[in-house]
Amino acid sequence: MGQTITEKILAAHSGKDSVTPGELITVKIDLALANDITAPISIKLFEEAQVESVFDPDKIALVPDHFVPNKDIKSAIQTQILRQFARKHKITHFFELGEMGVEHALLPEQGIVLPGDIVVGADSHTCTYGALGAFATGMGSTDIAAAMITGEVWLKVPESIKFVYSGQLRKWVTGKDLILYTIGDIGVDGALYRTMEFTGDTIEALGMSDRMTIATMAIEAGAKNGIIAPDETTRSYVESRAKRQYKFYQSDPDARYIEVKTYDASQIEPQVAFPHLPENTRGISDAGNVPIDQAVIGSCTNGRLEDLRLAAEVLKGRTIDPRVRLIIIPATPTIYRQAMEEGLFDIFLKAKAIISPPTCGPCLGGHMGVLAPGERAIATTNRNFIGRMGHPGSEVYLSNPAVAAASAILGRIGGPEEL
Amino acid sequence: MKIEGKVWKFGDNIDTDVIIAARYLVTSDPKELARHIMEDMDPEFSTKVQPGDIIVAGKNFGCGSSREHAPIAIKEAGIACIIAESFARIFFRNAFNTGLLIFESPEAARSIQEGNIVSIEVETGKITDKTAGATFAAAPIPQFMKDLIDAGGLMPYVLKKRLKN
Numbered sequence: 164m165g166q167t168i169t170e171k172i173l174a175a176h177s178g179k180d181s182v183t184p185g186e187l188i189t190v191k192i193d194l195a196l197a198n199d200i201t202a203p204i205s206i207k208l209f210e211e212a213q214v215e216s217v218f219d220p221d222k223i224a225l226v227p228d229h230f231v232p233n234k235d236i237k238s239a240i241q242t243q244i245l246r247q248f249a250r251k252h253k254i255t256h257f258f259e260l261g262e263m264g265v266e267h268a269l270l271p272e273q274g275i276v277l278p279g280d281i282v283v284g285a286d287s288h289t290c291t292y293g294a295l296g297a298f299a300t301g302m303g304s305t306d307i308a309a310a311m312i313t314g315e316v317w318l319k320v321p322e323s324i325k326f327v328y329s330g331q332l333r334k335w336v337t338g339k340d341l342i343l344y345t346i347g348d349i350g351v352d353g354a355l356y357r358t359m360e361f362t363g364d365t366i367e368a369l370g371m372s373d374r375m376t377i378a379t380m381a382i383e384a385g386a387k388n389g390i391i392a393p394d395e396t397t398r399s400y401v402e403s404r405a406k407r408q409y410k411f412y413q414s415d416p417d418a419r420y421i422e423v424k425t426y427d428a429s430q431i432e433p434q435v436a437f438p439h440l441p442e443n444t445r446g447i448s449d450a451g452n453v454p455i456d457q458a459v460i461g462s463c464t465n466g467r468l469e470d471l472r473l474a475a476e477v478l479k480g481r482t483i484d485p486r487v488r489l490i491i492i493p494a495t496p497t498i499y500r501q502a503m504e505e506g507l508f509d510i511f512l513k514a515k516a517i518i519s520p521p522t523c524g525p526c527l528g529g530h531m532g533v534l535a536p537g538e539r540a541i542a543t544t545n546r547n548f549i550g551r552m553g554h555p556g557s558e559v560y561l562s563n564p565a566v567a568a569a570s571a572i573l574g575r576i577g578g579p580e581e582l
Numbered sequence: 583m584k585i586e587g588k589v590w591k592f593g594d595n596i597d598t599d600v601i602i603a604a605r606y607l608v609t610s611d612p613k614e615l616a617r618h619i620m621e622d623m624d625p626e627f628s629t630k631v632q633p634g635d636i637i638v639a640g641k642n643f644g645c646g647s648s649r650e651h652a653p654i655a656i657k658e659a660g661i662a663c664i665i666a667e668s669f670a671r672i673f674f675r676n677a678f679n680t681g682l683l684i685f686e687s688p689e690a691a692r693s694i695q696e697g698n699i700v701s702i703e704v705e706t707g708k709i710t711d712k713t714a715g716a717t718f719a720a721a722p723i724p725q726f727m728k729d730l731i732d733a734g735g736l737m738p739y740v741l742k743k744r745l746k747n
Contacts, residue, residue: 237608
């Protein structure tokens with residue numbers, strides 16, 4: 164019986180020739196990560212355990228990205244906990260302001276997560292790294308505390324669902340639209356406890372940025388991990404970044420899937436997820452008249468350079484509706500600099516957008532653009548739960564960067580083709 | 583061990599942002615977190631809930647963010663256990679790791695009404711709706727999870743195993 168890419172990575176890290184869905188295994192990890200919200204709990208548990216040292220200071224990443232630059236005294240204390248722990252244990256991958264970016268954009272960009280890795284993170288969007296052909300999954304702070312001590316985690320081998328996308332994408336249709344469409348189809352628990360393996364010629368034609376967008380949102384369908392087989396696109400992304408060995412795994416042709424879903428991607432239009440679940444998706448042509456107060460372009464899902472370029476393509480030579488606030492958040496300092504050097508900032512500023520330093524910020528209602536009661540935002544982020552971006556009486560609509568930019572210009576939800 | 587308490591009922595896909603909003607995650611102090619439990623769905627919930635009460639919810643309870651603050655807040659608020667149709671994966675792990683008891687039973691989750699008195703035999707997973715006079719069987723807790731519970735949670739389990747090696 165053949166193995167899926169996920170099963171092969173899990174087997175290789177558990178010292179087995181093969182693994183079977185449902186089997187409980189212990190795997191050695193290549194990286195454990197946590198952020199300024201989740202790491203303080205892990206660190207407290209670590210210190211209570213009175214263990215002298217972490218299993219490997221090169222294999223832990225602490226990224227204060229959620230409430231930074233620190234929005235208040237309490238969040239400053241949380242970052243301080245990370246900073247002090249990182250210094251004490253000589254953690255290699257601790258990122259101070261200036262080098263810090265949104266963790267799931269930053270770690271692949273810096274070559275810290277690589278194909279074939281097992282990565283566990285105290286952040287649900289850790290599943291992003293599946294885009295590189297790694298097994299990556301989110302956990303809680305206690306799991307990460309244990310992993311920081313032992314370098315291992317226990318896992319139940321998941322069943323895999325194969326998603327096959329074929330056809331050429333229409334103009335303004337992106338990885339974000341494929342994943343929103345898919346979640347709209349299978350629901351927010353449609354892949355509960357399972358692997359989402361994204362395949363097909365449409366996926367093969369996508370760049371790494373779009374692939375990461377797709378993989379980030381596997382959790383929004385309840386999945387344990389999302390994964391895309393590495394190829395030449397992956398190789399050209401990682402080879403200049405990697406400072407250690409990595410390995411490409413592929414699913415066998417006779418690998419076992421619990422389900423196979425096929426989509427004609429050429430028929431998918433830009434998608435919008437209406438409040439308050441990512442599964443409440445509609446094509447942009449069915450969005451109706453939804454006035455907005457704010458548009459946010461950023462996050463681990465859509466804050467990469469390609470996302471900013473797409474927004475700039477729409478915003479160039481235009482200004483946003485005076486009733487709308489457009490907040491653009493380059494996800495990392497490198498992206499920030501590249502966007503600036505390419506002249507994107509000039510386009511954004513002329514359009515009357517504001518450019519934020521890298522942070523998760525408003526995605527989770529932290530800071531840098533929190534919503535008032537009754538306000539509506541369109542956002543390239545990943546969740547539109549009740550109160551996600553601020554007041555429980557506010558609303559979040561999810562879309563790709565082109566739709567978010569076009570909506571900021573229109574003053575209501577709409578696509579670039581309406582401009 | 584037997585749990586008995588009054589039921590608070592919630593629907594499907596209760597996400598961890600609703601359980602504890604991110605704006606309160608500037609601390610991990612259980613008492614402070616418990617003051618804001620379920621606030622965006624019911625601002626009065628933290629004052630209404632009594633120690634020993636039980637949450638009964640639909641499918642995919644605890645979806646979304648991995649924040650362990652969610653089970654911590656629920657436990658600190660005095661909730662004795664959660665019965666749901668299904669649990670989101672990360673919440674499931676976090677509940678066991680933080681010592682919050684959870685039971686999966688689609689039949690019980692659908693049938694039990696708010697305000698009912700429900701008892702649960704922890705070892706067997708037998709759920710009794712005393713108000714309605716009905717019984718249900720929760721999905722058995724996997725052996726490995728039982729071992730975790732017996733050890734007192736993941737951290738003691740890991741540390742014990744480490745000492746042995």
